[in-house]
Amino acid sequence: MTTARDPEDLLQRARSGERRALGQLLTVVERGGAAADELTRLAHPLFNGAQIVGVTGAPGAGKSTLTGKLTRLAVINGDRPAVLAVDPSSPITGGAILGDRVRMNDVAGEELFIRSMATRGHSGGLALAVPGAIRVFDACEYDPIIIETVGVGQVEVDVAGTADTTVVVVTPGWGDAVQANKAGLLEVADVFVVNKSDRPGADDARRDLEMMLDLSHVTGQEDASGYRPPIIMANSLDGTGADEVWKAIALHRAHLESTGQLAVRRRGRLAAEVRNRLAELVDVSIDELMESSDSRALLESTNQKETSPAHAARQLLDRLFG
Amino acid sequence: MTTARDPEDLLQRARSGERRALGQLLTVVERGGAAADELTRLAHPLFNGAQIVGVTGAPGAGKSTLTGKLTRLAVINGDRPAVLAVDPSSPITGGAILGDRVRMNDVAGEELFIRSMATRGHSGGLALAVPGAIRVFDACEYDPIIIETVGVGQVEVDVAGTADTTVVVVTPGWGDAVQANKAGLLEVADVFVVNKSDRPGADDARRDLEMMLDLSHVTGQEDASGYRPPIIMANSLDGTGADEVWKAIALHRAHLESTGQLAVRRRGRLAAEVRNRLAELVDVSIDELMESSDSRALLESTNQKETSPAHAARQLLDRLFG
Numbered sequence: 350m351t352t353a354r355d356p357e358d359l360l361q362r363a364r365s366g367e368r369r370a371l372g373q374l375l376t377v378v379e380r381g382g383a384a385a386d387e388l389t390r391l392a393h394p395l396f397n398g399a400q401i402v403g404v405t406g407a408p409g410a411g412k413s414t415l416t417g418k419l420t421r422l423a424v425i426n427g428d429r430p431a432v433l434a435v436d437p438s439s440p441i442t443g444g445a446i447l448g449d450r451v452r453m454n455d456v457a458g459e460e461l462f463i464r465s466m467a468t469r470g471h472s473g474g475l476a477l478a479v480p481g482a483i484r485v486f487d488a489c490e491y492d493p494i495i496i497e498t499v500g501v502g503q504v505e506v507d508v509a510g511t512a513d514t515t516v517v518v519v520t521p522g523w524g525d526a527v528q529a530n531k532a533g534l535l536e537v538a539d540v541f542v543v544n545k546s547d548r549p550g551a552d553d554a555r556r557d558l559e560m561m562l563d564l565s566h567v568t569g570q571e572d573a574s575g576y577r578p579p580i581i582m583a584n585s586l587d588g589t590g591a592d593e594v595w596k597a598i599a600l601h602r603a604h605l606e607s608t609g610q611l612a613v614r615r616r617g618r619l620a621a622e623v624r625n626r627l628a629e630l631v632d633v634s635i636d637e638l639m640e641s642s643d644s645r646a647l648l649e650s651t652n653q654k655e656t657s658p659a660h661a662a663r664q665l666l667d668r669l670f671g
Numbered sequence: 672m673t674t675a676r677d678p679e680d681l682l683q684r685a686r687s688g689e690r691r692a693l694g695q696l697l698t699v700v701e702r703g704g705a706a707a708d709e710l711t712r713l714a715h716p717l718f719n720g721a722q723i724v725g726v727t728g729a730p731g732a733g734k735s736t737l738t739g740k741l742t743r744l745a746v747i748n749g750d751r752p753a754v755l756a757v758d759p760s761s762p763i764t765g766g767a768i769l770g771d772r773v774r775m776n777d778v779a780g781e782e783l784f785i786r787s788m789a790t791r792g793h794s795g796g797l798a799l800a801v802p803g804a805i806r807v808f809d810a811c812e813y814d815p816i817i818i819e820t821v822g823v824g825q826v827e828v829d830v831a832g833t834a835d836t837t838v839v840v841v842t843p844g845w846g847d848a849v850q851a852n853k854a855g856l857l858e859v860a861d862v863f864v865v866n867k868s869d870r871p872g873a874d875d876a877r878r879d880l881e882m883m884l885d886l887s888h889v890t891g892q893e894d895a896s897g898y899r900p901p902i903i904m905a906n907s908l909d910g911t912g913a914d915e916v917w918k919a920i921a922l923h924r925a926h927l928e929s930t931g932q933l934a935v936r937r938r939g940r941l942a943a944e945v946r947n948r949l950a951e952l953v954d955v956s957i958d959e960l961m962e963s964s965d966s967r968a969l970l971e972s973t974n975q976k977e978t979s980p981a982h983a984a985r986q987l988l989d990r991l992f993g
Contacts, residue, residue, distance in 0.1 A: 386981035394976040408729065480980070619980060620970050624961055626984030631953055631991065639946055648942050654716040658802075658941060659708035662948030669953065670992065 356388040363489050364395075368462065371489055375464050378481035381474065385481060392488040399492035400602055401483060401618075403512030405534060408499055410518040411544040411585040416497050418591035419598075423493060424461055431491035433482050434465040435475060435498045435508065462491060476625040479508050480618065493598075506533045511618045513611060514601045516540045516594065519558070521550035535561055538578050540597045542590065546582040555580055576604050638669055678710040685811050686717075690784065693811055697786050700803035703796065707803060714810040721814035722924055723805060723940075725834030727856060730821055732840040733866040733907040738819050740913035741920075745815060746783055753813035755804050756787040757797060757820040757830065784813060798947040801830050802940065815920075828855045833940045835933060836923045838862045838916065841880070843872035857883055860900050862919045868904040868912065877902055898926050960991055 356377055362370035377384050404416050416432060423430040466478060479496060486494045498509050509515050517538035535558075543554045558580050579597050583590025605611035638644055647664055650656040656664075678699055684692035699706050726738050738754055745752040788800060801818060808816045820831050831837050839860035857880075865876045880902050901919050905912025927933035960966055969986055972978040978986075 386979075389981040390979040393973075393979045396976060616970075616974055619973055620961070622980045623970060623973060623983045623987070624957065626980060627957060627960075627987045627991070628954070630984060630988045631957065632950070634992075635946065635949060635953065638949075639942070648938075648945060651715075651941055651945060652938055654718060657708075657712040657715045658944045658948060659711040661945045662952060665945070665949045666952045669949070670956075 354384075356384055357391055360388065360391055360485075360488065363485070371462060371485070372464070374485045375466070375482055378485060379466060379474075379478050381477060385477075389481060389484065392484045395488040396484075397487050397490055397492065399483075399487040399490075399494050400514070400598075401512045402493050402495045402598055403509035403515040403537075404495060404497045404518065405499070405506070405509035405515065405537075406518030406542075406544075407520070410520050412497050412499075412518050414585035415516075415518060415542065415544060415583065415591065415594065416495055418585060418588055419495065419595055420461060420463075422591060422595045428493060429461070429491050430493050430495060431462040431486040432464070432495045432497065433479065433486070434463070435479065435496065462486070475508060477622070477629060480622040480625075506537060507621075509534075509537055511614075511621055513605060513614055514539045514598050516542060516598065518542045518544050519554055520545045521548045521554045539576075539601045540594060541578055541580040542583050542594055543580060544583050544585055546584050546590065551582060555582065576601070576608075634669060638665060641668075643668060676706070678706055679713055682710065682713055682807075682810065685807070693784060693807070694786070696807045697788070697804055700807060701788060701796075701800050703799060707799075711803065711806065714806045717810040718806075719809050719812055719814065721805075721809040721812075721816050722836065722920075723834045724815050724817045724920055725831035725837040725859075726817060726819045726840065727821070727828070727831035727837065727859075728840030728864075728866075729842070732842050734819050734821075734840050736907035737838075737840060737864065737866060737905065737913065737916065738817055740907060740910055741817065741917055742783060742785075744913060744917045750815060751783075751813050752815050752817060753784040753808040754786070754817045754819065755801065755808070756785070757801065757818065784808070797830060799944070799951060802833075802944040802947075828859060829943075831856075831859055833936075833943055835927060835936055836861045836920050838864060838920065840864045840866050841876055842867045843870045843876045861898075861923045862916065863900055863902040864905050864912065864916055865902060866905050866907055868906050873904060877904065898923075898930075956991060960987060963990075965990065 354373060354377070356374070359370045359374050359377070363374050374388065377388050402419075404412050404419075406412050413434070416434075420430045420432055464482070466475075466482065483494055483496070496508065496512060509517075515537045517534045517540070519541065521543065541558050543551055543558070545551070562577060562580075579600075581590050581593045581597060583594060585591065602611075605614065644665060647656060647661050651658055651661045676695060676699070678696070681692045681696050681699070685696050696710065699710050724741075726734050726741075728734050735756070738756075742752045742754055786804070788797075788804065805816055805818070818830065818834060831839075837859045839856045839862070841863065843865065863880050865873055865880070867873070884899060884902075901922075903912050903915045903919060905916060907913065924933075927936065966987060969978060969983050973980055973983045
């Protein structure tokens, strides 16, 4: 039976420009399960090759405002951008109770689609939902697709890092560049933005980043073609620097295409998605196993100090694969 | 053969007070593998029941300084505290290049052990290393054991949330309490600290937290015994409020003991550790599978749009369990 929420019907309507159907498809993606799998099967062959831009950085760095400016530049350029804003999950609220998203209303229009996504429960949901949402946007001919994430957790950094072009936003102030480095953001950056560049310490932040890039050159971050992430001073409130960020993204894309890196990144993204899907399926099996009476007995024995946690885990592994 | 790094020998020396042996044991924990499993087997039955205190919050909230004050109070009280400071992982640096840890030198002494831990590669390492380190500290009769984490990623929140008592530190300023809520910190908090309480907005932050606690009361966060996390105004620079935080931790511990929740939390922590260990073992199997020629062919077919990523993952699941 074909219902109003049938993925095939929704996809057809979304591809013909029906925004509400697109919104419903993204809900299908968020919810996961069989309908999301079916949607993946239908949308995967429709690949259009939109540019995927990740925008990430610490909370309060001005990611949303910069994303808004970039989106506006895309619209002016005649593009059809989509924005996916990812919120950290919360078991109770299911996401943000107040979000950055409200600030972006001023650019919302027909040629632009903005969606915020909250993943419930465990972080694995995010790793599956983001590629799913990208696939849907791409099949509906949105391009570029901007993914905005708070660059603070491993999953969030992974999500940002699998974009075609990853923009890392830092702000002036002692330690911000250092914090970005600690969070693993420096390794995934293709373009750096020092935002709020009118504030004291902006030049220091730039110097810190240059120094870290010099160091990472030694450890091999710079690829064979000699690409080095540019550092752009910006002020997203008055729009300073947004043009330059936009150009840097285009330059990086050209670099990816000319060096064959674009295809490599896409293959890598797909492999990561398949692996994350597999891990998710295995996770369900692990949950079932943990609820079994065998596992409960083993956990009680561990609690009584008769079995070590390491030994208990190995016993359970045998049962999982046995 | 018994070597200098033999876990049994190291554990014996650490338990007789040799600080260097304790440091080496923590390195064994960090590195994981067979030696860490052996250490787990040896240390697990030595459980002394130290109080585990998690201190978490956004970067720059003043966690380290507060932890320092609490540690000093513990020493004055005649306790033997240990601090485990967890750094976000970085593939390149293997952790912090500049860390909060330096600020805590002023309290270091014989009755105190401070260790910072950086986990390499993937976030799973942290979920295994922290319980391992707690076990070692506990076996060596350190009590309380304070775990300081940046409360920003799911793994970090999980780590903080599995302590006996979790202290969540926020600072004044619009949205900080909201950010803490988005990151899932509110659900795991047993004690709130509004740090830097001399700054504008401190009362607002307190009100925001009270409001969120009122809301969470509706959704059932407050347990049946009526425990509600206290909100303490503090200024970790001049030490204001640290005494009160210390007392709140002791009160929460008494609450856990009188309601039987302490045993429940300990069992939950052990079950989570066993599950994380199992997931880690499975992860190795998944990595091996992903590198197989079968998987490579399947990924290429996915890349050619002939196979959907969802279908590819199911095929791989069959091979993993087949």
